[in-house]
Amino acid sequence: MRNDNQRIAILSRRLFCLKGPSAFILFNFLQQKAFAYNNQDDLRLGSFNIANKLYSDQFSTDLGKILQGAEPLADDIFKLDISEFAENGSIVPFKMAVNHPMNTIEYVKALHLISTLNPNAWVASFVLTPQCGKAEISGRMRLAKTQDVYALAYLSKGQFLISSQKVEVLIGGCGME
């Protein structure tokens, strides 16, 4: 017969064989989870993939302020229209258009424009009403360097739409030296 000491030794060896690998697997799994979360960097953009793109910290904070936890949707009805190449970064024409009805029941409430690599990421916000008739705005913006520009549309039903465009800038337009 085995004595108590032997039994404990066998048990602990058995426990080690069982628990060791499972703990190792669990640890790895958790680490991977944590790493994947860090990669996304709080940018919960739903169907829109932003993982492999360059953006400043300010961009993610400004985007977070606008979205406040909502997940934007990439849809054909919303388009940010900027030419792909801009010779002069100080005057870059943009156009945001949402093909959406504008009546008192459903309308586009707001449009936002954010740059990814400008010194100040947030560019402009527009508040619309049903009296606008058509959700289409154009203007001119500054771009410091080659980067992606994002536009967000907030619909009256509480849904965000997102659209983006990469712009190559030859001469930066923010006067930074």
Next chain:
Amino acid sequence: MVAEWNKKTDFTDTIRVKIPDECQVGDIIELRTLIKHPMETGNRKNSSGQIIPKNIIKYLKIMYDKQIIFSAEFGSGISENPYISFYMKVDDSPNVLIVWEDDRGTQWSKEILLNII
């Protein structure tokens, strides 16, 4: 609301507005507006190396028939001489008031009349 704005409003020719020559009730018209303004970002330096203070246009408000129908808030990422084009639906009233405001609270406004036929 109009009276409040008029108190500190500086009527000058810095604002340019373009509207269709004539319109009908129910039309959706494009309205383009521009203001002459340097839009200093606060990042630039002058020749002696001092930072030029930030001076930007912060708000644009459009009032139609005494109600705000369109408003915008700008950061320093908007080009100098800010230009915005947008659409509005024409009702019975011909009065449109365009108000630009900078980050120090100075306001410039222009009142235009639509030619409704």
